[in-house]
Amino acid sequence: MSRSSTDRFFGLILGGVAIFSGGLVLLIVGFLILGSFPILESGRLANLFTDETWRPGSDRDPQFGILPMLVASFLVTLLAIGIAAPLGVASSVFHHFYLSEQLRRWNRRMLELLAGVPSVVFGFWGLTVIVPAVNRIEPPGQSLLAAALVLGLMIVPTVALTSQAALGAIPNYQLLAAAGLGLGRGQTILNIALPASRNGIMGGILLAIARAVGETMAVVMVCGNIPEMPSSLFDPVRPVTATIALEMGYASSTHQALLFAAGLLLVLATGAIVGWLPFRRNENESAVG
């Protein structure tokens, strides 16, 4: 083959693969829309939010109330990020401004390892450690709080590693300016480093939220799986992901379409979060430019 036809050949192969990977998300969304079509078509979409309970398989009086599960997903994610964001950001500040070069490498390796722990292991650990601990405060233990704690610790590395990268990207001349003006470490962190890396840190938090919204395995094991509106931190809940995982195996017809619709909602929610990221980055670039 001549050089130019080799180039063309590789161009075609790579282009095809790239289009396939990028297009995959469209395929999945299309598949979800197709799957949830019976519900969209039947005009009962509103029932997802108006029905009070979740009895999609019942023949006599099917109830499609998905709201308690959406609320559970929202609350678990919110609490988890409330735990993970301060821990992750504080850990990255400590990493960057207090640790020696040698210890930094270790700290980074540990966090990367933590990020790689399979979620089923987190769930298992949550079930044997967190759930009994919550149970001692207030039974049953499998609860909104347990799910938020397990999920929160799970996404700490995402926040910490992205914040570390953001703090590491602060130009040295800015830190030198701070030192030259006699700013102490505390002031440098609060007034210079955190504002300068705010967008990177926010990006990391959004990625962690996106991960938390979709996390299933660990949550299923510790949340209690009762599809009712929680009234306290100690109530069992059932987030959307858990519902899909638990019911997809036996669901049929309308019930199955409902689960597809729930999945579609999840993808749209994470899509909105991830889609927000590039816009934030662009704003940042034009502002500091």
Added chain:
Amino acid sequence: MMSDYLPPSFESARSSKITVSDLSVSYGNFVALRDLNLEIPHGQITALVGPSGCGKSTFLHSLNRLTDLIAGCRVRGRIRLDDNLEITDSATDVLALRRHIGMVFQKPNPFPQSIRRNFEIPLREHGALKSEIPEIIECCLKDVGLWDEVSDRLDRSAANLSGGQQQRLCIARALALNPKVILFDEPCSALDPLASAVVEDYIAELRGRITVVIVTHNLAQARRIADRLAVFWVREGAGTVVETGVASEIFKNQTDPDAKRYLSGERG
């Protein structure tokens, strides 16, 4: 009662002299400066000249202990401010020291925040009263001719200013802490010729009020603004001062052959 943040132009000279004795600085095994002795008189502009890599910036950084930030950097010898403050003593309060000995860098480095915040952050850190900050900002921006250009946009980002304006902002920010000494590390080398001339004029105006130490590669600039000159050169593998004295005399008459060739433009 007023705090001691009186803007410098309101006050009689607060400038100080610096005495450097037997200073050696090394990075790991590399000796950057060896046995350097220099008197920097108060209220004058002392220019440090010499070819690249002979330790001028290292010397400047050791004057306000920015060398502390470099891992593996060792400083021996003695640097005194006004005969009473031992700069090189590890017990010296480095943050307070850097308030008294300010620094302006080669690349303009305002914080990417509002012009006002660029003053508030260091001023608050060093205990200035909130009520006196607006006056200090106005006074210092006037000192560098920037007030008329930015007075209506103090809350806009300093990153939107031109390079020359940013460098003047950095000078004003250093002045705001009412320092006794300001160190300039090639402050004009990143600027276009016009902006460079403006910045140079404002540095020259500091004469008499503040002790100025300036590293420059521009001999014409040194000739224009320096009261005193120190020529750096590498001797036996380490930088040191080979010629020092009143600038106008040194430009006329040099004893050191390397300094002679460098200042006449033959070398360096």
